[in-house]
Amino acid sequence: MAAEGRGSHGHAQHHLDGGPPRVRRAARLGRPVTWASAAQATLHCLTGCAIGEILGMVIGTSLGLHDLATVALGVALAADTLSITVMETVDNAAMLAIPGAMEAGISSPVFWLLLAGALALAFVVTLPINRRLMSRGKGHAVVHAHAHS
Structure with missing residues (x-):
């Protein structure tokens, strides 16, 4: 794992310590997080979720x-943080609950359409959490939303 400008601490360490010092400092000062920043970070998490989901399904x-x-x-391939765990729970519950979704198979457009809908639902549910x-x-999202601020 490559270091991210913090000595030997890499990406996983950010999950444990709440992100870079400037982000933790901003949170202590009560600086508000915009919905746009939260949406961008949630989209980042959703991308990881979708990759793990698609690999798992295939x-x-x-x-x-x-x-x-x-x-x-x-x-197992996707969930490494609270937000991705919530996404995985929501999108998998949706796929299992929709009759015929899992039976459609990966070669069916129906499967991919339903998966896209389940992932969109997971985004909506996870956005306020992020x-x-x-x-x-806190959280994985904070690292990526403020990495270049």
């Missing part, structure tokens, strides 16, 4: 795994 389906095993594989975490100087 691998699980290709290996002929049961729906729950395929979902578990997708979660905004709250960011306003407290």
